[in-house]
């Protein structure tokens with residue numbers, strides 16, 4: 001007897017629906033059109049910027065990586081200045097210590113506790129949002145688990161998509177800040193030279209064919225910058241730096257004219273395990289900060305105006321003023337845990353949006 005065709009048809013419809021749902025989810029993970037908005041009444045807006053912190057948690061045997069020293073100094077700073085959030089520039093979870101894998105494996109991975117919640121467990125850092133981008137070490141494993149964790153487990157670790165926008169208002173004049181959070185991995189890694197090929201398999205799962213996806217993402221960034229030109233401040237946040245020629249790998253440098261054209265105030269990055277600053281110039285008018293020394297140290301890429309001493313770990317502390325339209329910043333060296341709150345090693349100020357110069 002012939003089997004009826006109907007069940008097969010139903011099966012096909014179910015399969016097609018599942019495929020469609022997967023594709024839809026993946027495209028939402030890439031970028032979201034939802035803008036996260038928040039308002040503060042304070043006259044100043046205070047926040048911390050750092051990255052590259054996920055090294056070994058609290059394992060006493062691995063304290064040499066100093067993640068906890070930076071966490072403790074950040075807690076003191078955030079508490080003293082009433083910081084409103086952390087801008088997290090990525091490389092959230094490394095391989096190391098007792099863990100023999102990069103990133104996280106699932107939303108229930110033990111690393112969420114041992115490397116994040118149990119380390120940044122002071123009253124302030126454990127109550128404010130961490131606005132996050134993904135670094136290369138997050139991509140080497142299951143980057144979508146980090147998005148899933150943000151969406152479904154704990155949105156204080158805020159990563160609703162790989163590319164997203166926030167708008168913050170603060171102060172009596174209601175100053176507005178636009179934050180464009182981007183994933184720079186696609187701009188930084190060239191398949192021919194990148195050693196960790198697993199990343200490209202994950203790009204494929206995300207549907208990122210190389211050149212087409214790069215063009216699409218560059219356009220996404222430019223479109224968001226155009227939309228947010230009314231903001232008094234514009235910050236762009238990515239994992240990979242743009243300071244120095246050695247940092248501008250593959251298609252990274254194409255970001256510079258885009259950020260410049262739309263009068264971005266500053267670009268925040270990590271990846272290089274240093275504290276580093278490049279002032280705006282007439283040719284590249286946005287300021288650049290690297291704060292990638294959240295748990296470990298490495299060499300800087302030359303081309304900066306200032307860089308931390310070899311072996312320094314620490315973070316960047318920023319305060320912007322509604323009244324004066326100025327931004328003040330300081331890099332804090334937290335290498336020596338016996339110095340409570342760390343030591344200011346470099347500081348300065350900037351105006352809110354760079355002026356336009358004819359070229």
Ligand SMILES: [Zn+2]
Nearest residue numbers: 091135136271
């Ligand atoms: Zn990195």
